[in-house]
Amino acid sequence: MDWKSLTFSYTKTNTMLCTYFRNGAWTPVESRTDDTIALSAFAGALHYSIECFEGLKAFRGKDGKVRLFRPEENAMRLRRSAEFLGIEAPSVEMFVEMCKQVVKENLDFLPPYESRASLYLRPTLIGFNPQLGVASSSETMFMVLCSPVGAYTGGNLEPINCVIARNYDRAAPNGTGSHKVGGNYACSLRSLNIAHSQGYKAVLYLDPSTKKMIDEFNSSNFFAIKGNSYITPLSDTILPSITNKSLEDAASYLGMTVERRQIPVEELSTFEEVGECGTAVVITPVSHLDDKPTLESEEVTRYTYVEEGCGPKSQRLYDFITNIQYGEIEDPFGWTVEVEL
Template sequence: MEKKDLDWGNIGFTYMPTDMRYVADYKDGAWGEGALTADSNVVINECAGILQYCQECFEGLKAYTTEDGSIVTFRPDLNAERMMDSAARLEMPPFPKERFLEAVDAVVKANAAWVPPFGSGATLYLRPYMFASGPVIGVKPSDEYQFRLFATPVGPYFKGGAKPLTLCVSDFDRAAPHGTGHVKAGLNYAMSLYASVTAHAAGYDENVFLDPGTRTYVEETGGANFLFITKDGEVVTPKSDSILPSITRRSLVHVAEHYLGLKVTERPVKLAELSDFAECGLCGTAAVISPVGRIVDHGKEICFPSGMDEMGPVTRKLYETLTGIQMGTTRAPEGWIRKIV
């Protein structure tokens, strides 16, 4: 298939409308059939629950052109399951898993010309989202909802690609104890915007959010999970009930254990122990893994010696193995790759 005439190697992580998107409505206690549409606009009532009480959740996944020219997605079943969990926490009707997968397939097929070519460094980002579309006044769940899914080609999430990032420890909290930090709700990201803009204005790439209870443990950034490497090559990931369960992190843990033979530990990680680690990375669908060179804690600089100037050796192996699986150059575990075209 002929691809769109774009400078694939230089597109940013920005919205670019494609040909088709998917829409399904929930009314009278059931999801409608759903269909593709060329209309990128959303029309809702002025009193819609999303506008009044922020009833909304979303997902993020990618479609790739593999080495053999196929178009695939990576573990979309896990995105479907996580979105169902998010919906349940927000008193929204879960969108069925099989319907989710069918919607992903349909949108990717309809926008196949927008899937960047193999080797370009770009991907087709897919954004499923659901919101309360029915009017509601008074704090309560809506009776009507809409599920939508659009696609947009994107380049690297962080500018500079594999250049190590500099983060700062935030004075703000991303999520509340026993709140919604473990689900992918838009309100969590709205909470992080002020802190993110403040950090960028001060010259930092991202924030480090601490646990909201004691503010002594590392949780995540505004859009990615942490992954640390010890001086002995052990992979350590923070454990907390208010961290979003990252599909990329889960996949990297499997890669570390079963492909690279590394020891992996998931445990609470204290801010005070960060200087003991050799490498640090941020992982998520958008970024895959972005290396972190240093973290600044109110003037105190914490450096990761094996990743100060470039991606550290263990982080690079993890990155290359996982992206190899996604792009078809490395054998994938059973069920990880869903071929669409």
């Protein structure tokens, strides 16, 4: 494989794992070479979006070891999403074991250390039984899928342009915004498609209640740097990002002040660096952010952060976190979980 040219797209691997929850228990985990699944056309996942998922990565380290980054956090978040949907989810132990197993079965697709690419894991939980009425599914199917990936947009640390979607929301107040359910992504598609057609790489949403505060991007959290502070939104309509949580700890560790608070839109003009953070995007710096009365409008207020490359504090955080992931430095937090080969 040409590891260097990998982007964030699907490559078929050796196997996927799956198990079903029925009659009060999980069936033995099956490893399948076929990446298609059979399910009733009346499965709740297809009609009522009874679906939640996770995204995490396995890294091949400088020392040859294979590490997962904070898989227990993903397991707990999946359980939280499933609880919201009212469906059965795997235990943390079962989740982590299946993640390890899928990595071991797909080592041929785990990019080498030098490539700075990784194996992305996509644990997915769906409402499986046939049903007609709206109700939480009684049977679920849990799968762990994987695909080798490179940078999400362009190259690593290549800055992207973004736009605020004032007249669209990804989540409702008191809705599903803080859960990793498929429906949230369906809701973001309209605004994302418009933004893409205008040449933007990502959309930034405001809090859906007041439209005055920064929430998050379509597939990542928002952070900003001002002086020695790492600032990130406090909101109950955003996904609690594991990367963001790690960056907050990393920032403190590196002597920065961490502010998790509401961020008014007007504050955008005061930031020195702005970026996206998440498993897929890692840290992706924002070059400029356009604010328009509506996404369709020609009128633009532009906030510019970098012309090229990445701001120094974002770069330092990026280096710190990726060095832990690739086993280049000591992991002072015990974040990584080794996959014994």
